[in-house]
Amino acid sequence: MGEFELIGHYFASAACAQAGDGVALGIGDDCALLDVPAGEQLAVSTDTLVAGVHFPHNPDPCLLAQRALAVSVSDLAAMGATPLGFTLALTLEAANADWLRAFAQGLDQMARACSVSLIGGDTTRGPLSLTLTVFGRTPRGLALTRSGAQVGDLLCVGGCLGDAAGALPLVLGQRSDDSAAAKALLQQYWSPQPQLSLGQALRGNASAALDISDGLLADCGHIAAASRVCLQIELAKVPLSTSLQVFVDAETARNCALSGGDDYVLAFTLPEARLAPLQEQGLSIHVIGKVLAGQGVKLVDAQGQEIIQAKGGYQHFGSSGG
Numbered sequence: 001m002g003e004f005e006l007i008g009h010y011f012a013s014a015a016c017a018q019a020g021d022g023v024a025l026g027i028g029d030d031c032a033l034l035d036v037p038a039g040e041q042l043a044v045s046t047d048t049l050v051a052g053v054h055f056p057h058n059p060d061p062c063l064l065a066q067r068a069l070a071v072s073v074s075d076l077a078a079m080g081a082t083p084l085g086f087t088l089a090l091t092l093e094a095a096n097a098d099w100l101r102a103f104a105q106g107l108d109q110m111a112r113a114c115s116v117s118l119i120g121g122d123t124t125r126g127p128l129s130l131t132l133t134v135f136g137r138t139p140r141g142l143a144l145t146r147s148g149a150q151v152g153d154l155l156c157v158g159g160c161l162g163d164a165a166g167a168l169p170l171v172l173g174q175r176s177d178d179s180a181a182a183k184a185l186l187q188q189y190w191s192p193q194p195q196l197s198l199g200q201a202l203r204g205n206a207s208a209a210l211d212i213s214d215g216l217l218a219d220c221g222h223i224a225a226a227s228r229v230c231l232q233i234e235l236a237k238v239p240l241s242t243s244l245q246v247f248v249d250a251e252t253a254r255n256c257a258l259s260g261g262d263d264y265v266l267a268f269t270l271p272e273a274r275l276a277p278l279q280e281q282g283l284s285i286h287v288i289g290k291v292l293a294g295q296g297v298k299l300v301d302a303q304g305q306e307i308i309q310a311k312g313g314y315q316h317f318g319s320s321g322g
Helices: 003-012 061-078 097-114 163-171 180-190 196-202 216-227 242-247 250-260 272-279
Strands: 023-025 040-050 082-092 117-125 129-139 154-157 208-211 230-234 266-270 286-292 296-300
Touching (some): 061 082, 061 097, 061 196, 061 208, 082 097, 082 196, 097 117, 163 250, 180 242, 196 266, 216 230, 216 250, 216 266, 242 250, 266 272
Parallel strands (some): 082 117, 230 296
Antiparallel strands (some): 154 286, 208 266, 230 286
């Protein structure tokens, strides 16, 4: 099967590839065309996932597709954007029909869950890797960024942390477990749900935001650096799921939440007066600290004493550190 036959058979005919809101022209031409209403801006983000680096070799293709798209759409959530479309550049060692069918199914499932359309891409032969570019729209001047945190703001996250890191021994085949807790952690690893509704609700409310991909400490460090402030995290307030606490010991759970990464939960700073109105909307918001004068990230215990955490988070082309 040639490249164009492959695209047409497995991707162009999928439900997620049909033109949706904001997509004037999708798959089938040299470029896609997107409509962005007056008064809005286009948000664009690209992610590359490589076998053996971002996911294990020989993954379930349906789950791989779900994870790859969710990871990319999470960047739109972090900016408070409404999804429009995405492109997929897929590099395959061989065109296996069963693999492609399962991959396309997983991609379509996640795309429809996120209300985002497949609008183009490319396929080529080589070691397995995926590059996705996502497009969204946001009202002009209201996109969430990392650089607006103010002293006195609350530091919040949009849900429990550490589940995906807790699942890694299962993903890598280092541990076998069929318990409900293990299944819940694997679900969070392979099918994270981008917090699009939360991100859009934070427009005009949050002072800074991002999604947690490299670990809470490392990613809070990005907000601290961009905003030129210090983010203080209270360890006891960092939310952990019951599944993680059942599956691993307390110290491991803590390390997963602080430094494990792959959570794709939003971390954001918020003026205190904005907290209650957002919570009244039923949004998942956990206050875990506050913004102080200074620089960097400070982890403290219940008595306010600083805790030194050896590992700060994942970094490409370098060692992890605080």
